[in-house]
Structure formats: C-alpha cells, structure tokens
Amino acid sequence: MQRGSDRLSVHRDDEMKHELQGLLRSGHPTRTEEWNDPEPTAEDDPDVVNGPVTPGRGPSYLEALRLELARNLTRGTFPAGPRELGRVLRRGNAPDALVDGLRRLPHKARYGNVQELALALTESGRSGPPAPGVA
Template sequence: MQRGSDRMSVHRDDEMKHELQGLLRSGHPTRSEEWNDPEPAAEDDPDVMYGPVTPGRGPTYLEALRLELARNLTRGSFPAGPRELTRTLRRGNAPDALVEGLDRLPHKARYDSVQELAVALTESGRSGSQGA
C-alpha cells in the first residue's frame, strides 16, 4: 500500500536500483570513471572488496601480493623462472618493490602460476626478514 510519503516515485526508485545493481552484485564499483559512479567511494570508507568488514579482517599479505602479481602478469607468462618474470614485469612497468622481490628467489626455480609465485615470494620474505 502506497502512503504517498516517499520522496521519489516508483519509477525513480526502480531506476536507482538498476544503477546500483552492478555494484551490489560485484561488491566494487563497476564504472571505469569514478565521477560516473552512482555512489563514489570516500577516502575513509572501509575496504569491502575482501569480504565482510570485521576487526582485523583485511587482505592478507599473500592475497595482496597475488592481486598485484595478477595485475602485472598474464597466464602466458607461465611457466617461467625468476629471470623471465623479472623481464616481463619490467617491460610492463611493474612497481619496483614487486620486481625486487624476485631477486630473493632461487634462480633455477620454475613457477606455473601466480599463486605459486606469490607463495614463494611470501616465504622468501619471511626467511629474509628473520635472518636480518
């Protein structure tokens, strides 16, 4: 039953639901330009891309590293060793911190996926920080 106290019409309400549908399904903005987003993110908004926001729940180092590697490497980059991956990352103008992490890996190692590479980088980072 309509009481008539709604600020918007039924049609505008449906239009707004349609605009937000991509955001609600994916959990992150779906527009390529922020000004075109129905609800642009504020700087102090919690990072909800990694699931429910709870105390202490953020992306782990492994998840963040894997995401950054996946942004810079393709499936065609694998299988490969650290030297080939370093060249690929440098050609793609990857962040220096990401490229420098490959220097700690054994030169004869081969990686078949981003996941394997991220795990190896995470483990080499732990052993490097414990030895320092």
C-alpha cells in the same frame, strides 16, 4: 501520521513494491534486459558487508601480493623462472618491490602460475617490502 517529507507518494510506493515482488520471491533478478540488472560484486571487491575495510580486516599479505602480481603478469608468462618474470615485470613497469623480490628467489626455480610465485615470495619473508597497494 504523515509529515509530507516522503519522497514518494503512496501510489508510487505501492508500484515499486509490485515491481520488486518477483525479485523478492525468486531470489534472482527477473528482468529480461540484463543491462537493467545491478552488477554483481567481483571476487576482489572489499568485504564491506560488516562495515568498512580497516587495516586489520583487509586482504592478507599473500592475497594482496598475488593480486599485484596478477595485475602485472599474464597467463602466457607462465611457466617461467625468476629471471624471465623479472624481465616481464620490468617491461611492464611493475613496482620495484615486485622485481626486487624475484631477485631473491632461486634462479633455477620454475613457477607455473601466480599462486606458486606469490607463495615462494612470501615464504621465509623473502619478498622484501610490500609492493604499492599491498597491505
């Protein structure tokens, strides 16, 4: 039974099925123009496949801290100690919570990348209050 509330005609519906047939069979986009393909999801996009991201399902504290540090530090910053990293964060107007966390780290320590720094900040709860945007 057709109610007339369909947005597409039967002919347009068949045409769309034909257009998608290559994608459905191959499992990847089949268009020659890349701009026409949908953009893939990014690694840091929230996982919404299983529903909305709630506080219990959001990124862990370490992941959120690492993301916040990566937003404010570049690869060229490393390797560096807490004082140098603190200067870079202050110059970049980073959240105060990140700079305060660096002050609690050993002054002679050196960090080779954001991951090492994030682990050092979360170790033993020395990172202080979470940075803005950090769950």
